Amino acid sequence: MSKQPGPALLLCLKGNYFYRRRIPTEVQKVDERGHTIKLSLKTNNGALARVLRDMYETADNELWGFMIAGGDAQFARERYQSAVRRAKAIGVLCQPIMKGLANRRSPLSARRRPERKT
Known part of the structure; x- marks a missing residue:
């Protein structure tokens, strides 16, 4: 069963996120990835x-x-591959950071409230 988490182009399946997007009909014949x-x-x-x-x-x-626009296809694919490599690198770099932040206690929850004198 799939669950759409609100933001467009994101799909969450069994807790893992996927980027899902339909390829525009104008470029489906030249984009080797198919329709989706x-x-x-x-x-x-x-x-x-x-x-x-x-x-x-x-x-x-x-x-x-x-x-x-009919631009240089080789140049466009090289730029695309470079952007994909950057996205993968950010994912690899951020995973440990995000896990560490999730495991930390909030500084606000660690702060003790002063006791009131009655």
Whole structure:
């Protein structure tokens, strides 16, 4: 069973987030990925998934913009691959940080309230 978590282009299946997007009909013949992109973001953290989704969305928009404008296809694919590598690197770097933040206690919860004198 799938659950749509609100933000567009994000799909959460069994706690893992995926980037899912339909490829525009104008570029389906030149984009080798077919009709739909479904890509695991390899995270169960919603905040990190949104950051990665934004990076993949930007990369796809730029790639398709080059394709529609008739730009240099090789240059467009190299830019796209570079953006994908950046997104993957951010995912790898942020996973331990996000886990560490989730395990920390809030500084506000650790603070003791002063006792009232009656």
